[in-house]
Amino acid sequence: MKAFIKAISYYLPPKVLTNKDLCDEFSGLTESDIVKKTGIKKRHITSDGVVGSDLGFFAAEKLFIEHSIDKSEIDYIIFCTEGLDYKGPVTACILQDRLQLNQNCGAIDLPYGCTGFAYCISIAKALIESGQAKNILAITSDIPSSVIHPEDLELRMLFGDAGAATLISSTPKEEIAIGAFSFGTDGSGSENLIVKGSGTRGPVDEAWLEKYKEVGGLKYGRMQMNALEIFNFALRTVPPLVQNILEKNHLKKEDIDLFVFHQANSFLLSVLRRKLKIEEDKFFIYMENVGNTVSASIPIALYEAMKAGKAKKGDKVLIAAFGIGYSWSGTVFTI
Amino acid sequence: MDIHEFTKQIEGEFEDVEPGTLTPTTNYREIKSWSSMYALIVIAFVDANFDVQLSADDLRNSQTIEDIYKIVMSKKSS
Numbered sequence: 001m002k003a004f005i006k007a008i009s010y011y012l013p014p015k016v017l018t019n020k021d022l023c024d025e026f027s028g029l030t031e032s033d034i035v036k037k038t039g040i041k042k043r044h045i046t047s048d049g050v051v052g053s054d055l056g057f058f059a060a061e062k063l064f065i066e067h068s069i070d071k072s073e074i075d076y077i078i079f080c081t082e083g084l085d086y087k088g089p090v091t092a093c094i095l096q097d098r099l100q101l102n103q104n105c106g107a108i109d110l111p112y113g114c115t116g117f118a119y120c121i122s123i124a125k126a127l128i129e130s131g132q133a134k135n136i137l138a139i140t141s142d143i144p145s146s147v148i149h150p151e152d153l154e155l156r157m158l159f160g161d162a163g164a165a166t167l168i169s170s171t172p173k174e175e176i177a178i179g180a181f182s183f184g185t186d187g188s189g190s191e192n193l194i195v196k197g198s199g200t201r202g203p204v205d206e207a208w209l210e211k212y213k214e215v216g217g218l219k220y221g222r223m224q225m226n227a228l229e230i231f232n233f234a235l236r237t238v239p240p241l242v243q244n245i246l247e248k249n250h251l252k253k254e255d256i257d258l259f260v261f262h263q264a265n266s267f268l269l270s271v272l273r274r275k276l277k278i279e280e281d282k283f284f285i286y287m288e289n290v291g292n293t294v295s296a297s298i299p300i301a302l303y304e305a306m307k308a309g310k311a312k313k314g315d316k317v318l319i320a321a322f323g324i325g326y327s328w329s330g331t332v333f334t335i
Numbered sequence: 336m337d338i339h340e341f342t343k344q345i346e347g348e349f350e351d352v353e354p355g356t357l358t359p360t361t362n363y364r365e366i367k368s369w370s371s372m373y374a375l376i377v378i379a380f381v382d383a384n385f386d387v388q389l390s391a392d393d394l395r396n397s398q399t400i401e402d403i404y405k406i407v408m409s410k411k412s413s
Contacts, residue, residue: 036350037372154371228391231375235382267372271379 003128004175007067011059039266043160043291055163056141076133080116114323116295124168142294160291164299179332189326257315263297
């Protein structure tokens with residue numbers, strides 16, 4: 001039994017943070033500086049109290065409507081985020097109820113960041129192809145804005161909140177075929193991109209809340225990024241990842257019609273594109289209106305690439321996800 | 336690539352820098368339009384042309400284009 005991606009939808013929270021908003025707040029900054037540095041003009045952010053599973057819920061509802069999906073057929077839900085509702089119960093259980101999915105439904109959380117979408121699809125594929133499930137709803141949804149200190153301009157320029165929902169199914173109709181996956185991990189880089197105070201190691205305490213009192217306490221933690229090291233990590237890791245994905249799928253670079261990478265930062269993406277000698281029209285960037293949306297970035301870019309006719313029926317699309325961990329993974333989709 | 340060519344090419348990568356501003360002994364952080372973006376540009380340039388990775392520490396420990404050039408050359412030969 002083969003697994004296919006049947007449908008993708010995404011949801012953005014209504015509140016928008018524009019470059020002008022940032023320039024009004026930070027003196028000496030210009031809108032064109034931000035665009036030059038990140039390729040981003042605006043990003044959507046959640047209002048206080050709205051969490052990742054809310055965006056995921058809306059993305060899933062949108063998926064059911066946009067693609068006329070009979071949700072009673074869903075027999076597994078994977079919820080991928082770095083902002084779970086609780087340590088227990090599993091947030092996917094809460095979403096099963098909220099989305100009114102069948103009770104004969106498996107449910108797991110996948111606390112993953114930028115590589116999350118690739119992990120979701122690989123797990124869904126494994127579940128389907130081993131006969132354990134037939135229709136899997138994979139939600140990748142993140143709210144990085146909730147763990148960014150207002151003074152961390154670099155992070156605020158870059159990250160946006162979003163939820164994406166993908167249906168992976170065993171239906172052997174003409175759907176998006178999923179190729180072989182490549183994976184990689186290097187935990188020695190964990191400190192270079194990390195949300196401090198977000199778990200059991202060094203949790204938020206009184207001193208923390210006092211320190212960040214002026215900005216609401218940063219009670220979900222604070223994201224810290226060493227931009228130079230992350231940049232180096234991507235330059236070092238992504239080219240071999242792409243090579244590995246091609247080898248695992250018995251393809252050459254020329255066989256790929258479109259490359260869709262994790263939408264980390266458009267400057268980094270263009271450096272990677274040049275390094276990999278990929279033509280500009282075969283390399284999709286969708287960041288201008290959404291920013292880096294962590295685990296939702298690849299499904300959003302894929303959705304937009306298909307909508308814009310950049311990824312057409314029969315095309316081979318290589319996806320490469322990389323980031324926090326360090327972690328990296330990717331595969332080839334045949335549209 | 337000698338130090339002068341290296342300096343000239345890096346200068347070419349910096350969009351907002353007037354030609355002739357950068358010399359091997361310029362403290363690059365004192366360039367008027369210097370921003371953290373330039374550090375990424377230097378890393379990308381060195382990666383593309385020398386297949387060498389400059390770390391955050393390498394940049395922290397350097398002041399001038401010549402310092403960077405020396406680090407690149409020593410990493411290249413090691």
